[in-house]
Amino acid sequence: LGPASNAALAQPFPNRTVSVIVPFAAGGPTDTVSRLVSEAMAQNLGQSVVVENVGGAGGTLGSQRVAQARPDGYTLLLHHIGMATTPTLYRRLGYDPTGFETIGLVTAVPMTIIAKPNFPAENLQGAIEVIRREREGINYANAGIGAASHLCGLLFMAAINAPMTTVPFRGTGPAMTELLSGRVDLMCDQTTNTTEQINARAVKVFAVTVPQRLGSLPNVPTAAEAGLPGFEVTIWHGLYAPRGTPMEVRQRLSQALQVALRDEKVVRRFRELGTEPEPQARATPDAHRAFWMAEIAKWRPIIQAAGQYAD
Numbered sequence: 001l002g003p004a005s006n007a008a009l010a011q012p013f014p015n016r017t018v019s020v021i022v023p024f025a026a027g028g029p030t031d032t033v034s035r036l037v038s039e040a041m042a043q044n045l046g047q048s049v050v051v052e053n054v055g056g057a058g059g060t061l062g063s064q065r066v067a068q069a070r071p072d073g074y075t076l077l078l079h080h081i082g083m084a085t086t087p088t089l090y091r092r093l094g095y096d097p098t099g100f101e102t103i104g105l106v107t108a109v110p111m112t113i114i115a116k117p118n119f120p121a122e123n124l125q126g127a128i129e130v131i132r133r134e135r136e137g138i139n140y141a142n143a144g145i146g147a148a149s150h151l152c153g154l155l156f157m158a159a160i161n162a163p164m165t166t167v168p169f170r171g172t173g174p175a176m177t178e179l180l181s182g183r184v185d186l187m188c189d190q191t192t193n194t195t196e197q198i199n200a201r202a203v204k205v206f207a208v209t210v211p212q213r214l215g216s217l218p219n220v221p222t223a224a225e226a227g228l229p230g231f232e233v234t235i236w237h238g239l240y241a242p243r244g245t246p247m248e249v250r251q252r253l254s255q256a257l258q259v260a261l262r263d264e265k266v267v268r269r270f271r272e273l274g275t276e277p278e279p280q281a282r283a284t285p286d287a288h289r290a291f292w293m294a295e296i297a298k299w300r301p302i303i304q305a306a307g308q309y310a311d
């Protein structure tokens with residue numbers, strides 16, 4: 001190495017743009033969270049943090065891109081609970097779905113069961129009756145196997161014991177467009193994507209998937225209130241780096257994440273969209289890894305019982 005490259009090596013991390021791969025389409029819930037957090041992290045890191053959407057195959061295409069990237073901290077993955085379900089849902093992948101380094105947990109987002117504006121029901125019980133009658137005649141939009149919307153749909157269909165026809169998109173951003181125009185019927189999607197459409201009455205809403213009503217959607221019943229006790233799903237998100245990324249680089253990124261999660265604009269916007277930033281103690285590599293591994297173990301038997309795999 002010449003003197004110039006020695007100088008480059010000695011420069012503290014980061015000394016150029018950091019890319020955050022979002023494994024879903026732009027304009028959706030993961031994208032919304034990622035852009036807010038990336039902007040705040042950039043301020044702390046003193047470098048641009050650019051979000052890149054690599055959607056498709058339920059988040060596995062974007063994940064694969066990061067799995068194969070150089071482990072130098074300049075290519076990161078912001079992904080959700082799909083990191084815990086994909087190892088069970090997919091029998092064959094071109095990468096190891098557990099082969100990532102953790103940086104920190106970001107947020108945990110409630111979901112909402114929503115329908116196209118002219119769906120012929122006014123509440124969850126009415127919607128369940130329609131689905132049980134029409135079955136595969138109802139189109140359920142999701143973002144592919146491994147998506148949060150896929151997981152929620154799987155649990156919902158199992159809970160009401162009725163199948164629907166699944167229509168996959170590259171993310172629930174594009175799926176929402178189809179729902180708004182009535183080309184698909186129903187979706188279960190994160191409040192980070194649905195709150196504004198619900199409050200504008202552009203979609204019908206039947207329930208939130210958490211035990212307490214949300215301050216941002218005070219008139220929307222919980223699934224338990226609406227007649228599905230125990231139907232709960234929260235979509236946690238975390239920030240990852242490729243396997244082999246050095247600990248000091250991950251610590252620096254984790255520190256920037258912790259600062260970003262206390263940023264006034266991030267906190268305010270998260271709350272408007274029905275979620276909260278993770279506390280500092282969970283936005284660390286170790287807390288994130290322990291939680292992720294526990295989530296893989298938690299979801300494995302549930303997915304096996306619901307029985308719907310990708311090949």
Ligand code: MLT
Pocket residue numbers: 024025028029030031080142143146147148149150170171172173189
């Ligand atoms: C997205 O960003 O499009 C979503 O997180 C999709 C999903 O997982 O349902």
